[in-house]
Amino acid sequence: MNLIKAIKNHLIEVILVSLIIVVSIVILVITRVGAQKDNLIATVYYENKVIETIDLSKVSENTLIDICLHDSEYITVEVKKGAIRVVSANCKRGDCKRMGWATTSATPIICLDLHYKIVLSGESDVDVVLR
Numbered sequence: 001m002n003l004i005k006a007i008k009n010h011l012i013e014v015i016l017v018s019l020i021i022v023v024s025i026v027i028l029v030i031t032r033v034g035a036q037k038d039n040l041i042a043t044v045y046y047e048n049k050v051i052e053t054i055d056l057s058k059v060s061e062n063t064l065i066d067i068c069l070h071d072s073e074y075i076t077v078e079v080k081k082g083a084i085r086v087v088s089a090n091c092k093r094g095d096c097k098r099m100g101w102a103t104t105s106a107t108p109i110i111c112l113d114l115h116y117k118i119v120l121s122g123e124s125d126v127d128v129v130l131r
């Protein structure tokens, strides 16, 4: 059993390497906590200004939320864990409503009529900076 012999001969090295691996995993886990899909945040922009942020990881059941875009312009969104959709918006084309549930940052809800968009983030901090 050469492997066991080698491990015995290099016990300190093995312990050190194991320790480094464990520390690396711990650091990775800590830095990745905010990168989990569980921490999905929906950010509502109106004319590129943030007007609402919704933590989709804290939603336990389907909930309707009225969001005021400006003055008397409101939209209604429905949120559930890890997803958001527009159920009511006073726009001509209604594309935002037809888009259905948004569940990843790759599929933002954009409404050209009302100049708002809903962007999901949370997979990584870099994504947020890039936007």
Ligand SMILES: [Zn+2]
Pocket: 089, 091, 092, 093, 094, 095, 096, 097, 110, 111, 112, 113, 114
């Ligand atoms: Zn729309």
